[in-house]
Amino acid sequence: MTMTQPIRTSVAGPTGVRRLFAAPAPDLASHLAAFGPMPAAFDEGHLIAELDDSGLTGRGGAAFPTWRKLIAAAESVPSKRGPAVVIANGAEGEPLSRKDATLLRSAPHLVLDGLLLAAATIRAGDVVLYAPASSFEPVARAIAERPDAGRVRLVAARDTFLSGEASAVVSAVGGGPAIPRDHPARLTDAGLRGAPTLVQNVETLAHVALLARFGATWFRQAGTPDDPGTRLVSLSGDLPVPAVFEVPGGVPLADALGAAGASVDGLRAVLVGGYHGAWVPASALSTRLSMQELAPFGATPGAGILMALGTHRCGLDAAAEIAAYLAGQSARQCGPCANGLPRLADVLRRLAARDRAEWLPGEVDRLARLVAGRGSCHHPDGTSRMVLSALTVFADDVREHLAGRCVVTS
Amino acid sequence: MTRVDVPFGRRAVGARGARAAGVDAAPRAAGAGTLHIDWTRCDGRGLCTELLPELLDRDEWGYPLARTGPGSDVAVPAELARAARQAVALCPRAALRLG
DSSP states (O other): OOOSSOOOOSSOOOOSSOOTTOSSSSSHHHHHHHHOOOOSEEOHHHHHHHHHHHTOBOTTTTOOBHHHHHHHHHHTOSOTTOSEEEEEEOOOOSTTOOHHHHHHHHOHHHHHHHHHHHHHHTTEEEEEEEEEGGGHHHHHHHHHHOTTOTTEEEEEEOSSGGGGSHHHHHHHHTTSOSOOOOOSSOTTTSOGGGSOEEEEEHHHHHHHHHHHHHHHHHHTTSEETTEESEEEEEEEESOSSOEEEEEETTOBHHHHHHHTTOOGGGEEEEEESGGGSEEEEGGGTTSBSSHHHHGGGTOOOTTTEEEEEETTSOHHHHHHHHHHHHHHTOOSOSHHHHHHHHHHHHHHHHHHTTOOOTTHHHHHHHHHHHHTTOSSSSHHHHHHHHHHHHHHHTHHHHHHHHTTOOTTTO | OEEOSSGGGHHHHHHHHHHHHHHHSOOOOSSSEEEEEOTTTOOOOOHHHHHOTTTEEEOTTSOEEETTOSOSEEEEOGGGHHHHHHHHHHOTTOOEEEO
16 A cells, blocks of 8 residues: 555544444534544545555445546546536435435535545536435535535435436436436546536545545555445344444444344345345355355345345245335336336236246246346346345245245245 | 645556556457447337347347347447448437447
8 A cells, every 4th residue: 555645634533443423423523523624735646546545435336446436537527518526425215225314414524525525636616415305404504514515515316216326316416307317428427417427425425534534544444355444234124223333344244233133043034235135045144244255145235235034024025025116116218127127026926925826936037137237227137136136045935935835924 | 625736646646547447448349349229218119120130139028139148238240230330320219329
């Protein structure tokens, strides 16, 4: 790791894994006491070098290296289409995700710091925070507390599953519908009204704010080499205390679930990565929340969503319910998704309902593979992934259901 | 916030810029390029599947289905370049692009 210049800060970086939530209250004084001020002067190349060394990846789900997206946007400037745009994305359309709303309520100044640092790095002319209107109040209060955030525009996100998809975000911020667009060019080259546009998840920006202060070496003191730093997880499902927690990168799934009071004994499986994620059986909960260890299950840490499924719940029922929701959330722009997801959800529902037709699992598999990759966003791919994973992890349920029984009730 | 007047820290950024660009660059297949389907425009008229039967089948709803497997980008071999250009030009929904 190369340090091109020393980092000057008046406060030491938080120790332990309580970083994003290290300030005891969301106000500016608490924020400054916990983290110190933003570096008074900084070099963009230095910040990008620190981001590269840190290994920080996007926390919105796609895990794209943050430094690469920043550099792509920075190098697209100046553009004939006007100055760059930076958008902090706090729209978590995923019903199981609570982390971004929690962060905006608990640490709005960290998000604003990261947004302003990103804006300075790419010389943005338009600085936007896009989030559900229910998150505006704490953010507006934070903006009013500081002199440097007056140019941050708040744009309300609709409460739909796809409202946070990057091209849908750009469309919505431009006054259009919050639905994905076909965008063969990267948004960092041609996004909002054709201008270079950087869309970053709010948690990612909060980490940028800490990295600018404390550097990559500090960042890597938590987590594992392949998933450095901390990340926020939204724990839900059959748990005593569904909540948002900050955990070290690469934490074993069982430990993360333990934070919410769950005992592995009471669980059948965990849906990792949310509705577009994949199932991990209870027998494998020592698996770490990292790209590498989750790969055999077809899962990724994604946006840090873990939904626990108790031993009293039928896996096929749960998967069918989610597939039906996802089919209803299709933007209905792309034929294979608009037609295929309802059909897929229906066949899976019949399997879950113990309709004893031998062809059902094969048809679920065929339809899931047919829709994957055939849309302008990843909605069909993600739905396909969750369903195919259910067929594998709940293979016992499939067999029992075809015999008219269920492993849970029989 | 004050920006230091090093113009985007070129020295520090240069190598990373090259690396970012290198990693991002799409691998270029030998052939006439890639046919991209804009699914938000396509409504399954099927003209492309008639012009390029070697590459495209139709699914049960009439939408083009690459014979190489599901996806939005289909590699076009050199001998089908002409037919691919025709498909792009004639698609009634302007849903195809050759890149």
